[in-house]
Amino acid sequence: MTSITPENLLAELRRAAGVVSGITATLTEQDVAAASELPGWTRGHVLAHLAGIGNAMARQLEYAVRGETVELYDGGFEGRNRAIELAAGHSAEQHRAAVAAALDRALKAFGALDAAGWQKPISYRGGVVFDGGLALWRELTIHATDLGTGRGPETWSRPFCEHLFDFLSARVPEGARFVLQPLGLPPVAIGAAGGRSTVINGMLTDIAAWLAGRTPTLGSLRATAAADGVELPALLPWPAGVPVSN
CATH class of the missing domain: 1.20.120.450 (dinb family like domain)
Incomplete structure (x- = not known):
């Protein structure tokens, strides 16, 4: 990266x-x-x-x-x-x-x-x-x-998208592992090592947009688990930088 x-x-x-x-x-x-x-x-x-x-x-x-x-x-x-x-x-x-x-x-x-x-x-x-x-x-x-x-997100640079992959790994649910597979680029694994694995295929900017809670703009994302097509997994909330008081 x-x-x-x-x-x-x-x-x-x-x-x-x-x-x-x-x-x-x-x-x-x-x-x-x-x-x-x-x-x-x-x-x-x-x-x-x-x-x-x-x-x-x-x-x-x-x-x-x-x-x-x-x-x-x-x-x-x-x-x-x-x-x-x-x-x-x-x-x-x-x-x-x-x-x-x-x-x-x-x-x-x-x-x-x-x-x-x-x-x-x-x-x-x-x-x-x-x-x-x-x-x-x-x-x-x-x-x-x-x-x-x-x-839209299609304008995001490769360095920015790869930074989001790292920063937003905090959105991967506990016990899960996402293998992000941008088209034409090496895969990036985030989440728990040895966790339940889901592969997310698509354009680099679309994967980054999805992780950031924004709408992908260049095409469809595809998720697979154990080689079967599945729904895109749910994400945890954005990692907050400002404490929210109760």
Whole structure:
């Protein structure tokens, strides 16, 4: 599988931010108020979330370089949701400005890192700055698709899809093993070694989209177990990065 380094992750972040900015620049007031690909969310909700995660991840880095940590969102998961609802109804121009400022802040923070900086601790998932960069890459790339402007999962790069295979292995149910078989590429096994095996065949981006809970766009996926065709297996929830209080 493709190895992601801090250097090429920074390039991927800049590329993904450019895609989001390009889409945002074209949206009218009607576009912003229209439904996104996410149930119950308008495009305004998605844009508010993108601005929020950009600022949140920038803040993780700003604290990390001082040897400190801070929670991802003020007020945790509830604070995140509150901020999204408050900003979702903003005008197209307000969204453009907010997204541009947040992405600029985040890219400047990542761009200023030295080699040691990528390994500084952050509170997000109890990880390091590099993990935060991967998270922002996921958020920008997947939510660019969720805006529903015609840029679907078929545009996801091979390195991104292979990263999702690794990150979303947490969605494989306990005791199960998925053998992901992208067309024309080597298979990738995720889940429990020796577990009940299901083979998922299809295009690389379609398999990644399915794992990410999005709609495959290039063709049909096929699942087999013990050489027999079966339904696509159920997935566990997306691995949450922000604790949800009970």
